[in-house]
Amino acid sequence: MRADYATRPRGAIERLLESDRRYLSATQIHTRLDVEQARVSLATVYRTLERLHTKGTVSARVDERGETTYMLCEPEHHHHHAICRICGRVEDVPCRALDEFASALQQRYGFELDGHAMEFSGVCNTCR
Amino acid sequence: MRADYATRPRGAIERLLESDRRYLSATQIHTRLDVEQARVSLATVYRTLERLHTKGTVSARVDERGETTYMLCEPEHHHHHAICRICGRVEDVPCRALDEFASALQQRYGFELDGHAMEFSGVCNTCR
DNA sequence: TGGGGTTTTGCGAATGTTTCGCAAATCCTG
DNA sequence: CAGGATTTGCGAAACATTCGCAAAACCCCA
Ligand SMILES: [Mn+2]
Ligand SMILES: [Mn+2]
Ligand SMILES: [Zn+2]
Ligand SMILES: [Zn+2]
Numbered sequence: 001m002r003a004d005y006a007t008r009p010r011g012a013i014e015r016l017l018e019s020d021r022r023y024l025s026a027t028q029i030h031t032r033l034d035v036e037q038a039r040v041s042l043a044t045v046y047r048t049l050e051r052l053h054t055k056g057t058v059s060a061r062v063d064e065r066g067e068t069t070y071m072l073c074e075p076e077h078h079h080h081h082a083i084c085r086i087c088g089r090v091e092d093v094p095c096r097a098l099d100e101f102a103s104a105l106q107q108r109y110g111f112e113l114d115g116h117a118m119e120f121s122g123v124c125n126t127c128r
Numbered sequence: 129m130r131a132d133y134a135t136r137p138r139g140a141i142e143r144l145l146e147s148d149r150r151y152l153s154a155t156q157i158h159t160r161l162d163v164e165q166a167r168v169s170l171a172t173v174y175r176t177l178e179r180l181h182t183k184g185t186v187s188a189r190v191d192e193r194g195e196t197t198y199m200l201c202e203p204e205h206h207h208h209h210a211i212c213r214i215c216g217r218v219e220d221v222p223c224r225a226l227d228e229f230a231s232a233l234q235q236r237y238g239f240e241l242d243g244h245a246m247e248f249s250g251v252c253n254t255c256r
Numbered sequence: 257t258g259g260g261g262t263t264t265t266g267c268g269a270a271t272g273t274t275t276c277g278c279a280a281a282t283c284c285t286g
Numbered sequence: 287c288a289g290g291a292t293t294t295g296c297g298a299a300a301c302a303t304t305c306g307c308a309a310a311a312c313c314c315c316a
Contacts, residue, residue, distance in 0.1 A: 257316105258316095259315100259316095260314100260315105261312105262311105262312085263311085263313095266308095266309085267306100267307095267308095268305100269305085270303105270305075270306100271302100272301100273301080274300085274301080275300070275301095276297100276298085276299070277296100277298090277299095278297105279294105279295095280293105280294085280295085281294070281295090282291105284292095286289100
């Protein structure tokens with residue numbers, strides 16, 4: 001219960017993730033593998049993504065429609081994501097103050113900020 | 129195609145939302161209404177929540193499990209949420225720089241910050 | 257106040273995503 | 287290469303959410 005076999009399906013999925021660094025749903029991945037002859041069952045796609053996510057090399061995010069999407073992302077340094085509303089490309093963004101963000105995004109990455117969502121978690125007064 | 133009837137199901141749902149200001153799923157709401165004798169069909173729960181969300185009096189968020197949850201929240205002023213990992217209670221937080229947040233949360237609300245997620249959206253260099 | 261047109265509800269069925277069980281296929285190691 | 291451990295594929299659940307449609311509820315005003 002420790003092993004980690006290097007199988008064809010896993011290889012195909014990881015290769016695809018490496019080649020397209022934006023958030024993709026399990027179905028999207030499944031379909032694209034199908035197209036490029038590397039047929040992998042949907043269940044295996046899910047299992048592999050979950051495995052990579054647990055291992056920490058894949059970031060998961062549920063999109064506005066409630067579908068879970070996955071993208072390669074090594075969390076070496078804590079950072080956030082700027083996602084292009086149009087093409088889905090993702091910029092990694094360091095974790096600094098908001099103003100810095102806005103201008104860094106604009107000047108350093110050419111990313112025109114037009115929205116953001118933040119959520120904090122922790123323990124409230126009562127629960128402490 | 130404009131009307132907005134004041135019906136028993138809608139009343140029940142809105143009353144419940146007013147009485148418990150934390151993020152609840154459609155199923156949770158449905159079950160709790162059931163318990164307190166105010167039986168409302170699940171489809172109606174969804175329809176009402178969507179209606180309130182569109183009207184702008186309810187904030188929707190998909191939780192880590194991919195389930196959509198809803199909470200009363202007038203977005204008069206743009207703000208963010210600090211959600212207690214334990215009890216689910218929500219603090220409204222103004223939108224300022226991150227350091228301010230941390231200490232404001234701690235000192236002003238007694239909220240012990242231990243995690244955050246941010247996501248930016250906009251248009252990337254290439255797409256502009 | 258009641259009738260009738262408009263809107264909403266409830267129900268069950270349809271969708272779409274994600275998970276599961278299990279036998280068959282694949283991998284590794286020695 | 288054989289044997290045991292692991293992974294795959296498949297189809298069947300399990301859920302969440304949406305839809306169509308006939309019946310019920312609501313509003314308005316004659
Ligand atoms: Mn990243
Ligand atoms: Mn709020
Ligand atoms: Zn783009
Ligand atoms: Zn709490």
